[in-house]
Structures are given as C-alpha cells and as structure tokens.
Amino acid sequence: MTLLFKPFVFARHAQSEFNATFRIGGFTDSPLSATGVQQAKDAAPILSVFDWSVVVTSTLQRTQETALYAVPNQRTEAYEQLKERNWGDLEGCPIEQQLPYDVTPPNGESWQDFETRVLSALNRILSEHSWPLIIAHSGVYRVLNNVINGTPYCPRIGNVTPISFIPSQEENGWNITPFKGIFI
Numbered sequence: 527m528t529l530l531f532k533p534f535v536f537a538r539h540a541q542s543e544f545n546a547t548f549r550i551g552g553f554t555d556s557p558l559s560a561t562g563v564q565q566a567k568d569a570a571p572i573l574s575v576f577d578w579s580v581v582v583t584s585t586l587q588r589t590q591e592t593a594l595y596a597v598p599n600q601r602t603e604a605y606e607q608l609k610e611r612n613w614g615d616l617e618g619c620p621i622e623q624q625l626p627y628d629v630t631p632p633n634g635e636s637w638q639d640f641e642t643r644v645l646s647a648l649n650r651i652l653s654e655h656s657w658p659l660i661i662a663h664s665g666v667y668r669v670l671n672n673v674i675n676g677t678p679y680c681p682r683i684g685n686v687t688p689i690s691f692i693p694s695q696e697e698n699g700w701n702i703t704p705f706k707g708i709f710i
Contacts, residue, residue, distance in 0.1 A: 527645045529673050530652040535705045536660045537688040538667060540565040540595070542588040545685070551588075551663075552613035552634075558591045561686065566595035569686040570680045572707045573597050573599045579655040582662075584608035589661045596686060597659065598648070607647035610663035611640040627668065627678045637678070659688075674700055 543561035544551035558566065573596045581602045583589035586609055593602050614634025616623055628638040631691075644666050651658050668678040670691070683689065686706035 527614050527642060527649075527673075529670070530649045531643060531693045531699065532652040532656075533690070533692045534652060534658045534660055535576075535578075535688050535690050536662070536667060536670065536683075537569070537592070537596070537686055537705075538664050538683045539586075539588040539592040539661060539685065540569075544618070550613050550616050550621055550624055551620050552617045553586075554617045555587050555677075557587050562588070563591070563595060565686045566592045569596040569688070570598070572705065573659065573688060574599065574658075575707045576657070578582075578659040579657045580651070581659045582608065582651050582655075583660075584610070584662050584666075586610065586663075589663070592686060596661070600659070605647045605651070607643045608660070608662045608666060611635050611665045634706045640665065641669050641672065645673065674702070688692050 541559050542551055542556040543559050544554060544556035546559040550625055573619040581593050581597050581600045583593050583602055583604050585604045585606045590604060612635035613631045615632040625631055627637045664682055667683045671680040672678040690703055690705040693699065694701045
C-alpha cells in the first residue's frame with residue numbers, strides 16, 4: 527500500500543505517563559504526564575498559528591489531550607485506525623522488552639496489520655482534507671518512514687515535534703522537514 531501524495535504535518539503526542547516511566551504504551555490509554563501537558567502547551571505557538579483543514583488524532587487520550595492544549599481552537603477528528611500498535615502481552619512492560627518491528631508480540635498485532643490499518647486511515651484523511659495536522663504515535667511515524675524510506679527503523683520522533691511532509695520531485699518523493707509554523 528502506498529501513501530497518497532498530498533501535504534500534511536505529523537506530530538507525535540506529548541509525553542504520556544507510560545512514556546515518563548519508560549513503559550510500552552501501545553493500545554493502553556495512558557494520559558499525558560504533567561511534563562506532557564506543558565509540552566503540548568509549549569507547541570501551541572507553532573501549531574495553532576496555521577488554520578488546519580482538520581486536526582486528526584487517534585482515539586487514545588494522549589493524542590486527544592495533546593490536541594486540546596496544542597491547537598485549542600481547531601476542529602478535531604479521532605480515528606480508531608490511528609491508534610498505536612497493539613503490543614499485546616508487552617503492554618505496560620519496560621521499553622527494553624519491545625521486540626523488533628517484524629516480530630509479532632504475543633497476543634499483539636503484526637507489523638503488516640498495523641501498517642495496513644494506519645495507511646488506510648492516513649489515505650482516507652489525505653483524500654478528504656487539504657492540510658491536515660495529524661497528532662498520533664511514534665509507531666505511526668515509523669509506518670510513514672517505512673513507506674517513504676523502506677524501513678520502520680529511524681530515530682524516535684520527539685514528543686510534539688511537528689514534521690511537514692510535502693510532496694516533491696526528489697528521489698523519495700517527499701520533502702520532510704521540521705514544521706516551524708509556516709511552510710517553506
């Protein structure tokens with residue numbers, strides 16, 4: 527499956543309680559930590575200056591809370607398909623126990639099923655909206671990296687670090703740059 531060739535900005539949610547304690551969050555509905563609330567508020571001067579066609583989150587609380595603080599006056603839509611990967615029996619375990627992406631966790635979701643689910647949602651969003659802001663999870667960012675660069679292995683995206691994805695004629699077909707509140 528490919529990604530529609532349309533512009534968008536992606537931001538990972540702010541720090542959750544599970545992030546703060548270095549545990550695997552996945553499907554677990556971990557709220558933002560106090561640090562996470564402040565991170566989301568600190569992102570508002572960058573994210574709330576642009577009039578997004580829509581702000582999209584997953585149905586997990588940490589993405590919705592991030593949107594609430596980072597883009598308080600924007601319309602939001604929550605997509606179940608944008609939830610983080612289901613890590614099954616590893617949910618809540620120390621992050622050191624996370625398996626390679628191509629290994630399906632016990633009672634969890636395979637990488638292929640996760641990627642298919644996420645790409646389906648992203649393509650629907652991109653087909654319906656001209657300039658969406660997508661606030662989701664590091665796993666969703668890894669799906670984007672896999673589709674564009676051929677591997678899910680990349681540095682973990684920082685909390686509320688907005689990245690613009692703009693179609694281009696370059697080799698990988700995308701200009702991927704930090705979003706600073708304007709498009710260059």
